[in-house]
Amino acid sequence: MFLIHSKSEKHTLEMGEILGRILSGGEILALTGELGSGKTTFVKGLARGLGITDVITSPTFVVVKSYPGRLILHHIDFYRLTETGDFETIGFDDYREHGAVVAVEWAEKFLQEMGSDCLHILFGYEGENIREIRFESQRRPEWESRLKKELTGKA
Numbered sequence: 532m533f534l535i536h537s538k539s540e541k542h543t544l545e546m547g548e549i550l551g552r553i554l555s556g557g558e559i560l561a562l563t564g565e566l567g568s569g570k571t572t573f574v575k576g577l578a579r580g581l582g583i584t585d586v587i588t589s590p591t592f593v594v595v596k597s598y599p600g601r602l603i604l605h606h607i608d609f610y611r612l613t614e615t616g617d618f619e620t621i622g623f624d625d626y627r628e629h630g631a632v633v634a635v636e637w638a639e640k641f642l643q644e645m646g647s648d649c650l651h652i653l654f655g656y657e658g659e660n661i662r663e664i665r666f667e668s669q670r671r672p673e674w675e676s677r678l679k680k681e682l683t684g685k686a
């Protein structure tokens with residue numbers, strides 16, 4: 532686990548972009564945190580790092596939006612899902628296949644169902660414009676060390 536303090540929306544975008552540039556496909560990103568904590572902003576940067584030029588918006592009402600780029604990004608929002616049946620209905624496992632990147636907002640609703648190989652990114656408030664962004668991975672510790680190096684310049 533390591534954490535970064537983002538001092539602005541621009542900084543959060545940049546962190547997402549850095550992550551997008553180093554992903555190779557097949558990654559599942561579980562984004563959790565309060566409303567307005569920076570999840571969608573981070574995904575916008577992630578998309579930029581994946582070479583996606585489309586405008587990224589929260590998929591709250593449609594649940595899933597997919598964007599082509601260097602890798603396909605499936606942007607999923609669990610906010611309106613309430614039961615395990617909802618999770619199964621959207622066919623989550625299908626999005627995991629084919630080397631795409633899957634970024635899930637409100638992932639806390641179905642973390643167990645998503646599996647333990649995802650990168651968990653937790654967003655929290657530290658002040659009016661400051662966000663704490665914590666990166667955790669239980670089964671893929673190499674993600675943490677690589678991300679730490681890329682995002683902070685420290686091994």
